[in-house]
Amino acid sequence: MTYAPPGVKTSLEMQVPETMHAWILGDPDQLTYGEKPTPVPKRAEVLVRIDAVAICATDLEVIHYGSPARIEGGLPFNKNFTPGHEYMGTVAALGPGVDEFSIGERVTVEIHAGCGQCKRCRQGMYTSCLNYGQNYGDVDKGHRANGFTTDGGFAEYAVNNINTLIRVPDSMSDEEATLVVTAGTSMYGLTELGGLVAGESVVVIGPGPIGLLAVAVAKALGASPVVLTGTRDNRLAIGKELGADVVINAKVEDAAARVRTLTRGIGADYVVECAGTKEAIDQAGRMVNRGGKICLAAFPHEPVEVDVANLVRNNVYVYGIRGEGKSATHRAMAFMAEKRFDATLIHTHTFALHDLPTALRYARDRVEDAIKVVVKADHRMERRVAAE
Numbered sequence: 001m002t003y004a005p006p007g008v009k010t011s012l013e014m015q016v017p018e019t020m021h022a023w024i025l026g027d028p029d030q031l032t033y034g035e036k037p038t039p040v041p042k043r044a045e046v047l048v049r050i051d052a053v054a055i056c057a058t059d060l061e062v063i064h065y066g067s068p069a070r071i072e073g074g075l076p077f078n079k080n081f082t083p084g085h086e087y088m089g090t091v092a093a094l095g096p097g098v099d100e101f102s103i104g105e106r107v108t109v110e111i112h113a114g115c116g117q118c119k120r121c122r123q124g125m126y127t128s129c130l131n132y133g134q135n136y137g138d139v140d141k142g143h144r145a146n147g148f149t150t151d152g153g154f155a156e157y158a159v160n161n162i163n164t165l166i167r168v169p170d171s172m173s174d175e176e177a178t179l180v181v182t183a184g185t186s187m188y189g190l191t192e193l194g195g196l197v198a199g200e201s202v203v204v205i206g207p208g209p210i211g212l213l214a215v216a217v218a219k220a221l222g223a224s225p226v227v228l229t230g231t232r233d234n235r236l237a238i239g240k241e242l243g244a245d246v247v248i249n250a251k252v253e254d255a256a257a258r259v260r261t262l263t264r265g266i267g268a269d270y271v272v273e274c275a276g277t278k279e280a281i282d283q284a285g286r287m288v289n290r291g292g293k294i295c296l297a298a299f300p301h302e303p304v305e306v307d308v309a310n311l312v313r314n315n316v317y318v319y320g321i322r323g324e325g326k327s328a329t330h331r332a333m334a335f336m337a338e339k340r341f342d343a344t345l346i347h348t349h350t351f352a353l354h355d356l357p358t359a360l361r362y363a364r365d366r367v368e369d370a371i372k373v374v375v376k377a378d379h380r381m382e383r384r385v386a387a388e
Ligand SMILES: [Zn+2]
Pocket: 056, 057, 058, 059, 085, 086
């Protein structure tokens, strides 16, 4: 049977099957490769054929703990839910009235499509939509956070709001395009700090994917110096390639003291905290200068004690960020399309979509120093595997 939902535009060049393969979350840490109906785009939505998906630490959280995913008001287990949120692909069908994109265009995606009607969405803060997760039953506000509140990318197809799509230039590989949303998250952190970082000192704590790309984005925005701190020399070396002027191994020296020395004793203008540990958050407070700004971009697992008096005495601003708001991903793509930095330095491994459990293990256990692990769909191959 061919896929031909009423009102949806399809093309003979890109035939869509009525059912698709998708990884489905059962109990915690239980994923099965099953079959689902191919989803149907509504108004202002398209169907994306997924070509590549990057694995994020948050996917591992969702698959193990459930949170921060939220399906029908609760944890995502045993709800026929498909995780995965850092994907790219090809537009395969258009919802009613969509003329902003054409079938066959390569796109990468933002995670969050806000409801578009709440106060935060109206401010461009759609990752903090006040109707977050309200997308079911009689409270359906049209909110989508694919891989969190709606089906995500560990599948052959997904529905995306047109506001979440960014065109991918021909010169960019599928793997690199999956990293645009990570760079977009880093860009959003710097956006929330004020964005005008040219000539200002920026310290990034934690050389995970968001931290490493925060180095790259800060450098591309003209920050100087850009300092990266972490505890693994191989990651710090990648940070240097991405534009860090100085790297500090916090196991070897007191990172806060070194930052003070580098800034003639006054501290850094901006600190982007991407490690999420108690030590790192404490360090952020000791590195920032009077009137400086801290962006918290990682989720600590436990409540963290902070020297609040220090923040108050020194007029320090603290920002939490969630995801990739204010179209930051579009700005990240502009830099990446211009090759202002090479995000592929953080891509280390590629597996087939049907081999997702291996890919997740590489990402979780950092097998062979894995940073960003990508799974790629070979749509014909996927069909064959299912037929066997
Ligand atoms: Zn992510």
